[in-house]
Amino acid sequence: MQTTIVRNSLLSPEGVQKLLKLPRNDLVYVSLLEILTKFEDIKKFASEIHTEIHLIKPILKILGFTYESKPKYFDNHIKGPDAALFLDESVRDRTSSLWGTPEYYANTLGVLLLKRFGRKLDEGISGFFLEFENGIPLYQLFYFLKNTKTPWGILTNGKHWVLMKKPISHETRIFWIDLEEAVQTNDREALHLFCNIFSLEGLSKTLGQLFENERGSMITRLQEKRASLRSSTSGFRKKTDIYPRIIGGLSDIFRNDVFTSTREYLAERDVWIQERKLPPDRLDDFNIAGISTFLLSKKGGTPAIDLENVFLKARPDDRTKDSLLSLKILDMTPGFGNLSIELIECLAYLSFILPYREKNTFTAQWEDEKSLKRYILENILYGIERSHISFDILHHALKNRYDYDSGNFKFGNPLIGMSLADIARHARKKDQTGLFAKGRQEVLNDIREMYREYFSLSDKIKENLMIKEELSQTLNTYCNRLKDILDLITATYFIKTIDDRKIQESLSMLDCETTAWNSLVSRDYFMQAKSLAKQAGFFHL
Structure with a gap:
């Protein structure tokens, strides 16, 4: 199942295991196999319409959806999604009169965005000039979800299926599965997850209950952990007294190799920490920055900042992709990475919606989600952190999320230095x-x-x-x-x-x-x- 699950920032490891324990439906697996086998003969020359008729719509029926094709979007400059998903026929009939309005999308369970079979879903394609539908498909779906009240979005090219949750800020919370490989390798676990996640039952009930249960148990666990950490460090002032207690208290969450610079700092002062031999508990690594802030920050969170407004006002006369991606940003207090991650995600999204300065421009590195975020880490964002614990967790969070550890975030005291x-x-x-x-x-x-x-x-x-x-x-x-x-x-x-x-x-x-x-x-x-x-x-x- 490791190769069929391409990417997962939506479900925790415990959540995946709970879904795998749900009852299985072998008839659905057989139906999926039949549909994909029939499509195999035409997939090499299949257009977007072929993919929709012979693959996507039959799968949507198996998954239990009622849908409406090609709903009009309320912004005439943007092509609407390929399908709107509803709970049942009565909701669709009641909603049809709202066609082309924001209220129409508020009554949907989700929207579906379809691309031709095999098109890359995290890369844009070049043309005479970059239109909305030629941009990065992941961000096309993100745009629809951000600007409507629909809670879910599905992006697919027939082979890959991506489920995206409505974003709260600019983070892309997705579950990405290679359905074709799952069928070809008879990966029953991956097929089981697909049916429980992408189905009508999954979007309307299963995932909501799963998130609510996990949220309750996680809050209880983290509140107990925070109280324990504060109790163990209370009354101490020196780093050599506080750091060992924090590392020991977090040993069930972080691996021993996470706190590299902290351990080096303590070793230089002849303070040694016993390493935990048991592996840490499985935790949602995607949320590690937020979890660490809750546990170790006095305020327990970071203040909300309207970054879109900040960036768009920075250069009001030149609101272009080129201008945005030429910025240099220094984060003087990155902490555990909450704001730094939000900066990366916001810049990546804004680069999608902003045009190039010249219409016939196409920069491949900026039209690939992964390379775009790496570009931001390498060329735009810098940081200086004075706490060894925060510095180590910051690099751990960035490495887990972006598979890249930027050298632009350095250890130091932003209050002591020269120019x-x-x-x-x-x-x-x-x-x-x-x-x-x-x-x-x-x-x-x-x-x-x-x-x-x-x-x-x-x-x-x-x-x-x-x-x-x-x-x-x-x-x-x-x-x-x-x-x-x-x-x-x-x-x-x-x-x-x-x-x-x-x-x-x-x-x-x-x-x-x-x-x-x-x-x-x-x-x-x-x-x-x-x-x-x-x-x-x-x-x-």
Whole structure:
């Protein structure tokens, strides 16, 4: 069943197990097999209409739905869904008079969005220009659910079936199954889940009861856990006293390897924590940031922010995909990742609804849900976190959700550090340089010009790529040296033996050979400054 369940952010592991224990209906499995076997002969050349007539509609009947094809959407600029799903015939008859209005969708159980057989459901397709129906199908369905009162949405290309719950904010809560593979491999567990999740009974009753029961039991468990954690850490002030108690209290939720930086911090201070030998309880990893916030945050949650309004007002004269995805965002207090995740999800959704600056543009990386979110993590979002526990959980949450651990979220204290402007202030001081040596300000200007050149070069030209690679190595060297100097400047506020003369000397050696620089940073005062920077978490801009 592992390969047939493509993605699941809707159901917890316990919820899946409960569904598997429900009574099975072998007649439904046989009917599904017959439909898919008949469709096998035409699937290679099947259009969207062929898929709808010969595959989707027969399956909807097996699942028990009453449906209405091609309902009109109340926004004339957007093509409506392919089908509206109802509880029964009486509801459909009563609702038909509301055709083309928001009230029509408020009376539906769900909507169905259909794509041709085999089309990728998490990627857009290029055309003369990107219309709504050419965008990422997952976000097409997300748009319908977000802007209507219908509680469920189904997206399918015949082979893959995706169930999406109406979003509360911008998170895509989905259950994605490869139905064709489940039938071909006779995966009865996957077929059983499909029938219990995608059926009329599933959407109208089973899933609602499952969520409510899980919510009640989860709240009780987490309230007890939070009370236990607060009791065990009450009265302590030092991290070396608090961290071991938190890790021990969370050992039934998190694996031993989650708290890497926290354990390193404690080990440096000769504090050791016994590792739990039993595996942690199965928990909904998709919600790990929210669960951690509830357990460890004093407020137990994060304040609601209208991110759409914030982003759309940021550049009112240039509301385009290009403008949005050129932003740089620094999260000064990412905590356990709640806001960071919401930022990623909101940016991804807004990039879908916003047009390109030029109509004939198509950027493949931005039209693939997975690569789009990775792009946001790599190029837009940055963070600095001062708590080791929060830092470890943040990276764990991002890795679980996006299968990618961004290096842009670093450990440090956002309240202690310097900016490049502080270096410029020191560099402007007049001092006699060597006969052939560059002045300090001249070196900084050269670095600035290198950055301009680096970002002006295209990745699509082979010769430019070679130049960029060389520049990247040089710039990385300068960046590391500038960071060392910023650490030294910041350390002057804590260590009296570091004076302005030492700062001037380090600036004068900014473009020296590697051996000379290594000799400089190995001096006692520089080592002391670097040690303090690591301990206090200096953060520089």
